[in-house]
Amino acid sequence: MNRSILPLDIVGTSTVLPGNCVSTEDIVARLYPRWEAGHILHKTGIRTRHFKHPEDDCASLGTQALSAALSAAGLPAEALSRLIFVSSGAGDLVFPATANLICAGLGLRSTCDCFDLNNACLGFLTALDIAAKDLYFGAGPIGIVVAELGSRCIDASLPRSYLVFGDAVAAVVVRQTETGGGLLGSWLRNDGVAFGNVRLANPAVTGTREFIDFTATNATIADEAITAIRTSADQVLSRAGLRLEDVQWVLPHQPNGALFKAIIEALGIPLERTVPVADSIGSTGAAAIPISLDRLLRERDVRPGDHILLAGVGGGISYGAMLYQVPAR
Numbered sequence: 333m334n335r336s337i338l339p340l341d342i343v344g345t346s347t348v349l350p351g352n353c354v355s356t357e358d359i360v361a362r363l364y365p366r367w368e369a370g371h372i373l374h375k376t377g378i379r380t381r382h383f384k385h386p387e388d389d390c391a392s393l394g395t396q397a398l399s400a401a402l403s404a405a406g407l408p409a410e411a412l413s414r415l416i417f418v419s420s421g422a423g424d425l426v427f428p429a430t431a432n433l434i435c436a437g438l439g440l441r442s443t444c445d446c447f448d449l450n451n452a453c454l455g456f457l458t459a460l461d462i463a464a465k466d467l468y469f470g471a472g473p474i475g476i477v478v479a480e481l482g483s484r485c486i487d488a489s490l491p492r493s494y495l496v497f498g499d500a501v502a503a504v505v506v507r508q509t510e511t512g513g514g515l516l517g518s519w520l521r522n523d524g525v526a527f528g529n530v531r532l533a534n535p536a537v538t539g540t541r542e543f544i545d546f547t548a549t550n551a552t553i554a555d556e557a558i559t560a561i562r563t564s565a566d567q568v569l570s571r572a573g574l575r576l577e578d579v580q581w582v583l584p585h586q587p588n589g590a591l592f593k594a595i596i597e598a599l600g601i602p603l604e605r606t607v608p609v610a611d612s613i614g615s616t617g618a619a620a621i622p623i624s625l626d627r628l629l630r631e632r633d634v635r636p637g638d639h640i641l642l643a644g645v646g647g648g649i650s651y652g653a654m655l656y657q658v659p660a661r
């Protein structure tokens with residue numbers, strides 16, 4: 333085994349889109365009747381999104397998603413050595429970790445450890461980085477669940493967030509590979525001084541219900557996102573000794589449909605080498621990359637040896653990229 337490559341194999345993925353599918357036209361007609369729906373569609377690039385049912389929660393949806401990913405991997409839940417729950421909004425509990433509820437939903441008792449992780453929209457890549465290093469040191473299969481229930485944290489009085497966020501849950505199961513491929517590079521950074529331009533305050537601190545709010549212009553957000561993703565992609569490709577032209581598939585973060593198109597144009601990537609999801613599910617935080625990964629592996633002609641570039645950006649400001657080579661099966 334080449335020890336410069338982390339022996340990670342993505343063996344199972346799944347997506348759960350909860351509740352009802354709601355169109356942008358319906359939202360505009362119901363809440364903002366003086367606005368032109370066509371303009372909002374053009375500005376956001378989002379046609380539809382899902383809003384969960386009132387009874388849905390992260391634990392139940394996460395259990396459903398991870399069960400499906402385990403089934404795709406052909407593994408029982410008891411095979412997991414670690415379970416990482418990711419959410420950039422909020423889990424079901426402050427403590428103990430929401431991951432415990434998913435373990436309970438799977439019937440797991442003292443067979444693995446689990447914890448919650450929050451690194452804004454970069455959370456999935458952070459969790460995947462941890463998992464890859466665990467596998468390097470001999471850990472067994474690891475499950476990652478990303479639950480973003482944005483409808484919990486949006487309000488119609490703040491249309492910038494209300495018109496873009498949606499609910500989605502994704503799960504990925506990884507294990508060690510001995511057949512080549514794996515994680516060729518990982519480059520993650522946070523700029524705490526820049527901090528970020530979208531945030532959700534802690535109600536326990538403010539004493540009031542809080543909602544997702546943007547604190548910068550769309551132009552500023554777009555510039556920061558494009559710069560962060562280009563920098564991250566350049567860094568991880570340079571460390572792997574590859575060029576973007578050598579990469580078959582590119583899966584960047586998708587803050588909305590319009591910004592996703594701007595990102596791939598800035599990278600110079602043809603649309604057919606990506607997997608658009610924001611146009612149909614809205615802004616789903618840390619779930620956007622694993623959902624596009626799930627669709628890529630299920631619906632596209634992905635072959636052993638193919639390179640997949642994952643690149644993200646989120647509040648913090650958090651940003652980074654990973655380069656994965658599909659192992660032989």
